[in-house]
Amino acid sequence: MSDALPPAKRDAAVWRTLARVPDPEIPVVSVVDLGIVRGIEWRNGELIVTLTPTYSGCPATEVILADVERALTAAGFGKHRLQIALSPAWTTDWIAPEARSRLARYGIAPPGARTGTIAQPVDASRLGRGSSRALVPCPRCGSARTRELSRFGSTPCKAQYACDECLEPFDYFKPH
């Protein structure tokens, strides 16, 4: 399949295949939506797919590699291999806009703007009382009356919130 197509069509076919590989823990978004696939290239007839991990210790990384591998094989891309790139470090800024609305519909509040720079290793005045956290609207009812329950949720990339309006707990995809 890969040899018969002109390069642009061949690349589009690879991207289409990758876009059908869901994140193992958040199946409404694909590994392409999340910005985990950093690029594809062909070298001497071999397809090289570059991926980047979200968090260093994310247990889903190995599953993602296996899923991508399986999808490429199943789609008939002959010789191929996966390579990992750490730099530039993954950021939620790479999550596609369309994927953000899908996250919200799924019940996960999409990531907001990133904060914090190394100018100050911690800003004590912002902490401890939870008063000045970023506003996270409830993905179910849209209310702004939400509060953080825990800085970590069911996966490293999420925090736990609760809505004081509809009383539902929800996950927040942390800006990273």
Next chain:
Amino acid sequence: MSLDRQLFDYLLRLADSDLVLAQRLGEWVGHGPVLEEDIALTNVGLDLLGQARLWFAYAGEVEARFAGRGRSEDALAFLRDGGAYRNLLLVEQPNGDYAQTMARQFCFDVWHRLLLAALARSRDGRVAEIAAKAEKEVAYHAERSADWVIRLGDGTDESHRRMQAAIDDLWMYTGEMFDADDTDRVLAEAGIGCDVTALAPRWREAVEGVLAEATLALPKTAATQRGGKRGVHTEHLGHMLATMQWLQRAYPGAQW
């Protein structure tokens, strides 16, 4: 000593502090005060374990450059004795109560973040990219642990007393983080490492700010305990490694 040998030792220091603290946090699994905290501790531990693996993998490659053959991540983690571990004394201290766990985390996180931000500018591309990735994760750890120091310090009489006791007890292990030995100096001069002594004022400023917000007193005791970089540890590391390593020692090469 060749630069690669020193780099190997330097990478082990980074990896070992991450791994030992990850193991300590892992001891909380199923014992957290509430489910959310149990999950949070595990997630911080996972980040640190992931970072440890990146440093170990690179350490193995560097070892191969001067020794002909480099050890695997598992061999470095499970088959070295306590005397070969290069972690900070602070991170091997027992979990104690929640105040002790979070005070230990806080003292480490603030230092860790400053260190990684400096290493992200390393001339060694691998060191720089691992540090840049880890720094983003650690920024979040530092916010969380500072948050707990403030909540417990400025909480009830009991939580205040416990957090103050935890900070006082752990303080003596914090000085070691800013000691530069020959390896630190050589790698800093080569543009690979960084000047750890330069991190001290910013660490102190951040810690003082959080302690003040937490209504806690800055300890007056001297931060005298050191030795981790040379493999001279407190009695706690051996016990921890016995638990962590027994399976690979009893069944060498066992796979999950």
